[in-house]
Amino acid sequence: xxxxxxxxxxxxxxxxxxxxxxxxxxxxxxxxxxxxxxxxxxxxxxxxxxxxxxxxxxxxxxxxxxxxxxxxxxxxxxxxxxxxxxxxxxxxxxxxxxxxxxxxxxxxxxxxxxxxxxxxxxxxxxxxxxxxxxxxxxxxxxxxxxxxxxxxxxxxxxxxxxxxxxxxxxxxxxxxxxxxxxxxxxxxxxxxxxxxxxxxxxxxxxxxxxxxxxxxxxxxxxxxxxxxxxxxxxxxxxxxxxxxxxxxxxxxxxx
Amino acid sequence: xxxxxxxxxxxxxxxxxxxxxxxxxxxxxxxxxxxxxxxxxxxxxxxxxxxxxxxxxxxxxxxxxxxxxxxxxxxxxxxxxxxxxxxxxxxxxxxxxxxxxxxxxxxxxxxxxxxxxxxxxxxxxxxxxxxxxxxxxxxxxxxxxxxxxxxxxxxxxxxxxxxxxxxxxxxxxxxxxxxxxxxxxxxxxxxxxxxxxxxxxxxxxxxxxxxxxxxxxxxxxxxxxxxxxxxxxxxxxxxxxxxxxxxxxxxxxxx
DNA sequence: CTTTGTGAATTATTTCACAGCA
DNA sequence: TGCTGTGAAATAATTCACAAAG
Numbered sequence: 291x292x293x294x295x296x297x298x299x300x301x302x303x304x305x306x307x308x309x310x311x312x313x314x315x316x317x318x319x320x321x322x323x324x325x326x327x328x329x330x331x332x333x334x335x336x337x338x339x340x341x342x343x344x345x346x347x348x349x350x351x352x353x354x355x356x357x358x359x360x361x362x363x364x365x366x367x368x369x370x371x372x373x374x375x376x377x378x379x380x381x382x383x384x385x386x387x388x389x390x391x392x393x394x395x396x397x398x399x400x401x402x403x404x405x406x407x408x409x410x411x412x413x414x415x416x417x418x419x420x421x422x423x424x425x426x427x428x429x430x431x432x433x434x435x436x437x438x439x440x441x442x443x444x445x446x447x448x449x450x451x452x453x454x455x456x457x458x459x460x461x462x463x464x465x466x467x468x469x470x471x472x473x474x475x476x477x478x479x480x481x482x483x484x485x486x487x488x489x490x491x492x493x494x495x496x497x498x499x500x501x502x503x504x505x506x507x508x509x510x511x512x513x514x515x516x517x518x519x520x521x522x523x524x525x526x527x528x529x530x531x532x533x534x535x536x537x538x539x540x541x542x543x544x545x
Numbered sequence: 546x547x548x549x550x551x552x553x554x555x556x557x558x559x560x561x562x563x564x565x566x567x568x569x570x571x572x573x574x575x576x577x578x579x580x581x582x583x584x585x586x587x588x589x590x591x592x593x594x595x596x597x598x599x600x601x602x603x604x605x606x607x608x609x610x611x612x613x614x615x616x617x618x619x620x621x622x623x624x625x626x627x628x629x630x631x632x633x634x635x636x637x638x639x640x641x642x643x644x645x646x647x648x649x650x651x652x653x654x655x656x657x658x659x660x661x662x663x664x665x666x667x668x669x670x671x672x673x674x675x676x677x678x679x680x681x682x683x684x685x686x687x688x689x690x691x692x693x694x695x696x697x698x699x700x701x702x703x704x705x706x707x708x709x710x711x712x713x714x715x716x717x718x719x720x721x722x723x724x725x726x727x728x729x730x731x732x733x734x735x736x737x738x739x740x741x742x743x744x745x746x747x748x749x750x751x752x753x754x755x756x757x758x759x760x761x762x763x764x765x766x767x768x769x770x771x772x773x774x775x776x777x778x779x780x781x782x783x784x785x786x787x788x789x790x791x792x793x794x795x796x797x798x799x800x
Numbered sequence: 801c802t803t804t805g806t807g808a809a810t811t812a813t814t815t816c817a818c819a820g821c822a
Numbered sequence: 823t824g825c826t827g828t829g830a831a832a833t834a835a836t837t838c839a840c841a842a843a844g
Binding site for chain 4: 803807809810812815
């Protein structure tokens with residue numbers, strides 16, 4: 291049973307829709323920026339604009355968390371930051387390991403956003419013996435042989451895979467066997483994992499292909515542009531750009 | 546009307562659902578692998594397994610493209626590769642520029658997956674004068690001052706932003722003004738763009754936060770595990786892991 | 801008078817399940 | 823027979839639109 295779960299719509303519910311969960315980080319980022327500017331409260335309209343969604347969606351999203359706003363006023367920025375952080379589990383420390391310290395792995399290790407919110411790079415792991423001991427982003431790279439020990443010693447439950455595609459599944463299997471239950475995969479491969487393990491993928495190549503699809507369509511339409519006939523205007527055509535800037539569905543990366 | 550569009554369900558239709566479009570690259574990758582192994586045909590069941598989705602979804606997805614399979618047999622690998630490539634617009638060349646050649650930008654420039662399928666890194670652009678002229682991945686970095694000229698001279702319609710968050714919107718505005726209509730944003734910011742411009746984002750930080758959310762839930766459930774009572778087991782919790790390996794919704798990156 | 805919170809309506813996506821073609 | 827293609831049913835997500843709280 292995929293991450294099993296019993297389920298129950300009953301009572302209070304704790305069933306936050308996946309689509310909502312995916313937007314919480316966006317709200318949190320916008321709120322953090324407001325917090326840094328010492329803005330005390332914000333309306334759903336303003337916050338929605340900052341996060342690039344519409345206000346109805348934002349309010350509905352927040353309604354799954356509880357009633358944290360004040361009618362006629364808006365939301366208390368600090369309070370919301372705390373509530374969302376807690377909901378996302380960011381009030382605790384999450385040690386993360388990055389496996390595969392090539393160009394991308396190094397870029398991820400150097401990426402600041404990590405430390406900021408609950409995440410801490412506990413270790414960098416690479417299969418190349420020549421890399422062992424060399425510091426990347428101030429952290430010494432360790433050899434793959436010690437992967438299991440590193441995971442266990444640091445209590446790591448989240449792993450980032452930035453290896454070549456060919457090595458990804460094997461690395462994934464070892465991470466999972468060692469106790470990792472969440473994986474962020476940058477390798478252009480579909481990983482298979484047992485139930486209870488979450489995988490998210492980031493794939494540049496897929497993203498570019500999706501853009502190419504829409505790009506091609508734009509080009510084709512220029513030609514058909516004229517015929518704005520009054521017929522079945524049919525097909526909605528929502529793709530990305532919802533209202534404003536929006537970014538949308540899934541993500542991807544190299545392929 | 547996001548990216549405008551007139552549309553017409555009529556006749557053949559050309560309204561491929563966004564969720565389907567997002568999966569086509571996955572199918573294409575799996576098919577390409579089969580093609581390299583000279584596998585002539587594949588069933589929806591096999592291909593679905595390779596792509597990490599279920600076969601009903603795959604067949605439904607393909608049904609939007611047309612009837613490319615043979616009942617009782619399956620799909621011709623080469624033919625499907627061609628059809629999907631064409632649908633995604635990969636049979637043409639897409640010059641791409643990468644703006645912001647830091648750790649990440651360099652990693653992207655070095656990333657092989659680019660060239661493979663229709664995409665070509667036409668130029669690397671950075672604001673640091675010290676970078677100008679230095680080759681990264683064999684391509685000389687050019688200065689931001691020449692951004693507009695580079696876009697126009699190369700007929701670029703897809704831009705990748707890998708700058709710090711603070712510079713992203715400005716770079717985006719210039720790209721759009723110069724003619725770019727599709728943007729892949731790696732900077733942890735919401736970009737605003739005019740209608741007709743597509744933006745997709747890749748955000749490491751958001752992905753990690755989504756994983757943390759599910760991770761936290763897993764931990765919480767261990768405690769409640771026992772009480773499989775018929776009462777308010779509450780919280781649904783369908784999150785990721787669909788059936789098999791699946792990878793799911795949106796994607797993200799640095800924050 | 802303003803802005804939240806939320807049922808109800810709408811739209812999108814997934815899954816079922818099976819008729820029908822090769 | 824085996825497997826595709828697809829209506830119809832089931833789920834999920836979004837948007838509307840408004841009552842009610844401050």
